[in-house]
Amino acid sequence: TIPLKHGAHRIDKRTDSVMAKWRGYGLGQFIHWGLYAIPGGEWNGKTYNGAAEWIRSWNGIPKSTYDSLIYKFNPTKFNPESWAKTAKQMGAKYVTITTKHHDGFCLWPSKYTKYTVANSPYKKDIIGPLVNAYNKEGIDVILYFSIMDWNQPGWRYEIKTKEDSIAFEGFKKFTRNQLLELLNKYPTAKGLWFDGTWDKSWVKQAAFADELEKEMRALRPGLIIGSRFRPDDFGKRHNDSNGRLMGDYEQGWERKIPNKIEDVHGNDWDCVMTVPENQWGYNKAWNGHIKTVNELIEMTAKCVSLGGNFVLNFGPKGDGSIRKEEIDLAAGIGNWMRVNNEAIYNCQYAGLEKQDWGYFTGKTGSNKVYMIIFNVPVSGAFRVKLPAKTSITTASLLEQPNTTLKVEEISENQYFIHTSARADNKPFVIVLDLNKKAGNASGTYEKAK
Numbered sequence: 001t002i003p004l005k006h007g008a009h010r011i012d013k014r015t016d017s018v019m020a021k022w023r024g025y026g027l028g029q030f031i032h033w034g035l036y037a038i039p040g041g042e043w044n045g046k047t048y049n050g051a052a053e054w055i056r057s058w059n060g061i062p063k064s065t066y067d068s069l070i071y072k073f074n075p076t077k078f079n080p081e082s083w084a085k086t087a088k089q090m091g092a093k094y095v096t097i098t099t100k101h102h103d104g105f106c107l108w109p110s111k112y113t114k115y116t117v118a119n120s121p122y123k124k125d126i127i128g129p130l131v132n133a134y135n136k137e138g139i140d141v142i143l144y145f146s147i148m149d150w151n152q153p154g155w156r157y158e159i160k161t162k163e164d165s166i167a168f169e170g171f172k173k174f175t176r177n178q179l180l181e182l183l184n185k186y187p188t189a190k191g192l193w194f195d196g197t198w199d200k201s202w203v204k205q206a207a208f209a210d211e212l213e214k215e216m217r218a219l220r221p222g223l224i225i226g227s228r229f230r231p232d233d234f235g236k237r238h239n240d241s242n243g244r245l246m247g248d249y250e251q252g253w254e255r256k257i258p259n260k261i262e263d264v265h266g267n268d269w270d271c272v273m274t275v276p277e278n279q280w281g282y283n284k285a286w287n288g289h290i291k292t293v294n295e296l297i298e299m300t301a302k303c304v305s306l307g308g309n310f311v312l313n314f315g316p317k318g319d320g321s322i323r324k325e326e327i328d329l330a331a332g333i334g335n336w337m338r339v340n341n342e343a344i345y346n347c348q349y350a351g352l353e354k355q356d357w358g359y360f361t362g363k364t365g366s367n368k369v370y371m372i373i374f375n376v377p378v379s380g381a382f383r384v385k386l387p388a389k390t391s392i393t394t395a396s397l398l399e400q401p402n403t404t405l406k407v408e409e410i411s412e413n414q415y416f417i418h419t420s421a422r423a424d425n426k427p428f429v430i431v432l433d434l435n436k437k438a439g440n441a442s443g444t445y446e447k448a449k
């Protein structure tokens with residue numbers, strides 16, 4: 001291995017209880033909200049074709065005009081309790097909230113810049129009431145923070161001159177001040193989700209970022225920090241120059257889901273996903289494919305089956321209301337989660353061979369395995385292949401626990417589970433109680449055989 005001063009400081013997954021709780025969340029909500037929600041991807045009747053939260057980068061609006069949106073921020077319909085209720089009903093166990101996106105507008109009254117809610121017509125803190133409302137619903141909060149800050153005069157894409165490096169030193173101090181401010185103002189926040197760290201200026205800051213990460217962990221023991229915060233000694237991000245993950249979970253699964261367990265390299269991870277193809281902030285047009293409830297349930301199941309969490313994005317409008325399409329998706333997902341969440345919460349990679357009918361999840365620390373069915377085979381029988389010395393004690397429908405299903409042994413370690421045809425074409429769950437005869441690894445099937 002390459003000797004590194006600022007590479008990964010831990011080899012395997014974290015083993016503490018705070019991270020174990022994060023690992024078991026299964027389903028989360030992402031909230032992208034800020035000034036970009038006011039134009040919503042349109043300006044003077046013209047449509048911005050990029051992601052709505054990047055509209056400031058469009059030459060369709062003068063930068064100063066965008067920046068003066070602060071004077072239009074007055075979300076009269078903002079109701080943090082109703083946002084939290086929507087997330088609760090969906091079955092989200094955590095929420096990731098944009099405290100500051102790339103445009104630099106702070107949803108909390110930061111002491112270190114004027115570009116905050118305090119200097120908008122709304123005046124009040126947004127983050128505090130949101131953290132309290134979600135916590136009251138039993139939902140943990142992760143704070144999204146963009147290092148890149150287009151509003152900060154000290155921000156640089158790269159450091160070329162002496163002036164650049166002096167300016168960027170000031171920017172680094174500002175960044176540290178804001179992060180410590182967030183941790184001190186919102187002590188119940190469980191962790192940080194970083195963005196805006198790909199530019200040349202930041203990838204040179206291995207030592208600074210490493211020191212700051214250590215300082216934040218000391219300030220908030222148990223703090224969960226994503227892999228997109230710091231670069232290593234050679235500017236490598238997410239994984240250091242020895243291929244080891246920096247931070248506590250992989251953040252790179254943005255709008256994409258791993259296909260096999262090897263893709264996750266034994267790391268904790270979450271997948272953050274947009275409802276349209278690529279819109280995080282509120283976008284009026286919402287063109288192209290809008291994901292359906294069944295698609296989103298399948299993405300959730302797929303993520304949990306590979307040991308990750310699925311985090312679905314909501315982009316509230318400039319007035320603080322959540323669009324009907326998102327409310328309806330949350331309700332639809334929630335209807336399914338209310339019946340089937342046992343197959344999602346505190347479940348991990350089951351270590352079984354993937355079958356065409358859907359996804360296996362394994363209950364952490366138990367012999368229960370769930371089959372989340374999306375594709376009913378024309379044979380009507382669901383194939384299950386188990387490791388050696390393992391067999392099925394019982395099989396039942398999660399929604400009707402006392403109905404045992406017929407288990408047909410086909411050959412050593414291979415079975416067909418038979419169920420009667422179903423009236424609706426909604427995903428459903430079969431629960432398997434496995435027993436591992438002597439000589440087989442005890443505990444769950446977390447490690448791939």
Ligand SMILES: Cc1ccc([C@@H]2N[C@@H](C)[C@@H](O)[C@H]2O)cc1
Nearest residue numbers: 032051053054195196254272280
């Ligand atoms: C190229 C690119 C830069 C930034 C992003 C931001 N990360 C997502 C989580 C959103 O915040 C998006 O604006 C996406 C793509």
